[in-house]
Amino acid sequence: MSDTIYAPATAPGRSAVAVLRLSGPRTREVLRQLIGIMPEPRRASLRRLRDPATGGVLDDGLVLWFPGPASYTGEDSAELHLHGGMAVVEGVLDGLDRLGLRMAEPGEFTRRAFQNQRMDLAQAEAVADLVDAETAAQRQQALDQLAGGLSQRYGRWRDQLLGALAMLEAGIDFPDEEVPEAVANMARPPLERLLVEVRLALDDGKRGERIRDGYRVAVIGAPNAGKSSLINGLLGRDAAIVTDIAGTTRDIIEAPLVLAGFKLLIADTAGIRQSDDQIEQEGVRRAQVWAQDAALRLWLVDGAAASGDWALAKDLVGPDDVCLINKSDLGLSADGVAAEAWARAHGLAVQPVSLSRDGADAVLLDLTERVTAALSGADFPAATRRRHAVHLSEAAGHIERALGVLVLGSELAAEDARLAARALERVTGKIDPEDVLGAVFSTFCIGK
Numbered sequence: 001m002s003d004t005i006y007a008p009a010t011a012p013g014r015s016a017v018a019v020l021r022l023s024g025p026r027t028r029e030v031l032r033q034l035i036g037i038m039p040e041p042r043r044a045s046l047r048r049l050r051d052p053a054t055g056g057v058l059d060d061g062l063v064l065w066f067p068g069p070a071s072y073t074g075e076d077s078a079e080l081h082l083h084g085g086m087a088v089v090e091g092v093l094d095g096l097d098r099l100g101l102r103m104a105e106p107g108e109f110t111r112r113a114f115q116n117q118r119m120d121l122a123q124a125e126a127v128a129d130l131v132d133a134e135t136a137a138q139r140q141q142a143l144d145q146l147a148g149g150l151s152q153r154y155g156r157w158r159d160q161l162l163g164a165l166a167m168l169e170a171g172i173d174f175p176d177e178e179v180p181e182a183v184a185n186m187a188r189p190p191l192e193r194l195l196v197e198v199r200l201a202l203d204d205g206k207r208g209e210r211i212r213d214g215y216r217v218a219v220i221g222a223p224n225a226g227k228s229s230l231i232n233g234l235l236g237r238d239a240a241i242v243t244d245i246a247g248t249t250r251d252i253i254e255a256p257l258v259l260a261g262f263k264l265l266i267a268d269t270a271g272i273r274q275s276d277d278q279i280e281q282e283g284v285r286r287a288q289v290w291a292q293d294a295a296l297r298l299w300l301v302d303g304a305a306a307s308g309d310w311a312l313a314k315d316l317v318g319p320d321d322v323c324l325i326n327k328s329d330l331g332l333s334a335d336g337v338a339a340e341a342w343a344r345a346h347g348l349a350v351q352p353v354s355l356s357r358d359g360a361d362a363v364l365l366d367l368t369e370r371v372t373a374a375l376s377g378a379d380f381p382a383a384t385r386r387r388h389a390v391h392l393s394e395a396a397g398h399i400e401r402a403l404g405v406l407v408l409g410s411e412l413a414a415e416d417a418r419l420a421a422r423a424l425e426r427v428t429g430k431i432d433p434e435d436v437l438g439a440v441f442s443t444f445c446i447g448k
């Protein structure tokens with residue numbers, strides 16, 4: 001049986017109200033010692049809390065009593081809504097400690113909810129995501145995941161897989177005559193359909209992860225193209241140093257930006273060029289890595305230059321990226337002409353700007369459209385964390401192998417179908433070992 005835990009559920013520090021939570025078999029007894037007569041279940045009751053040792057008054061507050069199993073954790077639990085002064089909260093925490101209760105680990109309330117089957121692992125992750133949500137899109141995704149949006153998708157795939165598996169297992173039971181072949185032929189179409197569906201879901205541009213973690217936009221280009229000017233224009237503040245000295249920005253400056261309810265992470269990077277300076281070389285290397293991982297690259301070119309520097313960063317961009325030909329106020333020179341021709345030939349969108357004349361506003365509008373198009377979608381995303389995507393592509397691999405060995409007999413294919421089902425089940429935590437659960441719940445805050 002589990003012990004009884006407690007933790008503040010609100011942020012530490014002075015506040016109007018602070019909430020403490022308790023969960024475990026001793027909750028009822030401890031409440032009685034603090035407040036005397038038990039309140040009605042699930043109704044807020046105003047009570048005087050007293051120190052069980054001295055009888056001294058600790059606070060007047062609202063007490064909520066949630067008898068298990070119909071509670072968040074599935075156990076007997078309670079909430080104390082106290083005045084948010086530090087001495088009040090400290091006093092009650094001390095009292096709970098002296099009564100022999102234990103301070104909860106991060107995520108322990110939700111972990112108990114998971115263990116008592118009040119929610120699955122994907123829903124537990126959604127609780128953490130909701131607590132961390134900073135944008136409307138993050139909030140919506142976390143709420144949908146909490147309501148079962150992700151779990152239902154994986155549950156449906158698993159059911160389809162188990163249907164095919166049942167056919168394969170029937171084939172194993174009839175090892176002679178034409179039956180195995182007939183069975184194998186029956187199992188093929190559902191497995192093929194499932195594989196197509198899973199591959200499609202995986203190929204969604206990491207929509208769910210990018211909503212949760214931020215849509216990463218790398219600003220790249222040769223030194224002096226205007227990268228730092230663009231960052232400052234997009235953020236509306238001086239986040240990066242702008243000078244006419246090439247090589248000023250050496251480390252990556254990452255800044256969050258919210259557009260149309262989506263979180264973006266914009267990075268100012270070191271200008272791409274050959275350099276003997278070790279620090280600058282490292283900066284260029286980091287810029288390249290960041291640019292490769294980004295969802296979108298904004299490639300800046302000094303269009304008024306005629307140095308050939310425009311070509312320094314061209315190997316980092318792809319057809320879905322944007323080429324910004326900067327300094328249009330100075331007129332177009334050889335670099336601008338060459339970059340524009342190259343960019344058009346390679347499928348990039350090309351936009352002339354003058355960042356010293358409010359050019360960032362047009363870029364902001366374009367970014368808003370791009371992030372909305374990239375991250376909106378009808379279905380709940382297949383993965384909102386790397387963990388989900390890893391298990392899903394594992395499942396796809398097994399389904400593919402099952403299809404490949406189908407001609408050799410049902411038995412081999414059944415084994416792979418089973419492994420695919422396992423991989424899907426890991427997402428909702430049906431079969432996860434302790435260490436995986438530990439990794440998930442340790443990222444929670446105390447009191448959740």
Ligand SMILES: Nc1nc2c(ncn2[C@@H]2O[C@H](COP(=O)(O)OP(=O)(O)O)[C@@H](O)[C@H]2O)c(=O)[nH]1
Nearest residue numbers: 224225226227228229242243244327354355356
């Ligand atoms: N004339 C003109 N100068 C610009 C424009 N944008 C940036 N600059 C100047 O170009 C220089 C380099 O800009 P910066 O943003 O530091 O470039 P970075 O090295 O790519 O980060 C600075 O002196 C800026 O003031 C522009 O649109 N027109």
Ligand SMILES: [Mg+2]
Nearest residue numbers: 227228248249
């Ligand atoms: Mg710079």
